[in-house]
Amino acid sequence: MLRRLTYGQVYLLLALLLAASVIASASIGAFMFPPSAIARFVGEGLSLLPSRPDDILDRNVFFILRLPRVLLCGLTGAILGVSGALMQGLFRNPIVEPGLAGTSAGAALGAAIVFVFGSSTAFSFASPLGTAGVPLLAFLCSFGATMLVYRLSTSFGRTDVFTLLLAGIALNAMCNAGTGFLSYIARDPQARNITFWNLGTFTTADWRGAILVGIAFAACFVLALRHGKNLNALMLGEDNAAYMGVEPERLIFRLIVINTIMVSVATAMVGVIAFVGLVVPHLLRLMRSSDYTFLLPASALLGALLMEIVDIVARLVIQPAELPIGIITALLGAPFFLWILIRERRSDTYG
């Protein structure tokens, strides 16, 4: 579809669509803000326009609730897209994504531990220690789960798909059981909300979360971009990558760390959102190329775009309530996953 476009043109196209989806996502919701109002709020917020007293309520809703949500949503989508691309390169397999390999579930477990035990001691999520503690423990659990799945499914540089899926199922089940147990014993009503962990949502979005996820994304994305060529080389197997100057063992370890940091920070803030990381790089592969120097930036853009659209849907379908976004991504992503699996099996039998 996009085969005739250069990489730059694809980025531009995705960026324009993303900009449109961000504006749409900022206007649509329980409070509707037409783009003109958004422009006015931003002008007033930056003191470029005189502040109109009758705007105060709307403006507060926009700046305190809507804007951080829109940003958090886009950043999370970008993280999940890039993570999917990284993990697919790492495992050399197009069916991997953070929700499947235990990365997200591990992060959710780590975050839940801090939430639940944090609020039962003097140490709460609102404290500075809690702000660092949630992503930190999320990272540790997520890293442990991902490494375990990688080690179990990959030997001598080859990933066995069935072991990968089974190890992912086992790790996800273990982490989900842990998270479920924690939310069952939790006193804090918010931490008790198990759907928050298993089906991510942006309802709790605030500026602190958006900024934290933004920093994690920026840092990890810059680091990940340097490995586009290395991931391409890794497609030819660890030995051939090594002959082209890549140290596969170090590369794999670094990529798992980078990937886990950004996924665990995002998951700690919004819960588990599955299948975005699977669908995004796959669509880009179908439309343009498997070249990772292209896939990494394009997955960030398409991930953010897709997530904004899904979030708009989540806010609209059962108004005035809203659907956890993970329900929608699973509903759309799972059939897509099955379709890829069938295609993979076919290409396996053809050898």
Add this chain to the structure above:
Amino acid sequence: MADAAVRIRDVSYAAGSVQILSAIALDFQPGRFNVVLGPNGAGKSTLMRIAAGRLAPTSGDVLYGETSVAAFDMTALARRRAFLSQNVELTFPLAVEDVVLMGRYPHYRGVPSLKDKEIVARALDLVDMTARRHQPYPTLSGGERQKTHLARVLAQIWNDEESAEERILFLDEPTTSLDIHYQLHLLDTAREFLKRRCTIVASLHDLNMAFDYGDRFFLLESGRLVHEADSARAVPKDLIERVYRVKAETGEGGYWRFRL
């Protein structure tokens, strides 16, 4: 004796308790088509991997010129030598020219230079794949895939400057599972590349083909070097018969015929 391009100094390799190579000492000479011969399990692939710096020997050392291969950093090593193996797995839809461009990865950071792109174009031309450069790799036939990888490794060690140091091209059973046309094409192209200050180290199964293309032969048996020769005629028949466990006779034009 001329300086060696690759000097294997008393290399032994053991995997657990299994001795795979025992005190191999030999020189791969510059500008030559060196051929490593030996039956399955003789240790050819292990020797090639050690010589290419991918595997560290249990004891002994490998030198490129005067420098131990262990002292190179990975990028410098990748500019010095390239390695073509028999079956490269790649299931992702990547264009042929993107695969060949990978050979230039050790030479640039960020985006490829004009020179890198020119070398990719010339390497594609050398293997007659220019017309297919935009085609997705998974849609190629086995022979075309191996041509693509040959272009990739040639681009990796492309040598334009007279003063540049000797490059080394390792070919580990590169013609396995290719039809006769692609076998000849691959070996012809590699042989042509010798002119660019390049040394070839190849392991080959087809003895007649090996004797046609090679100009230096090393025969391995159970991890030991049992014979070195400069021409096919200098490889004793009874040795071939013993090592490969066949009966051999030389026929017309010096070609060998084998029976069990």
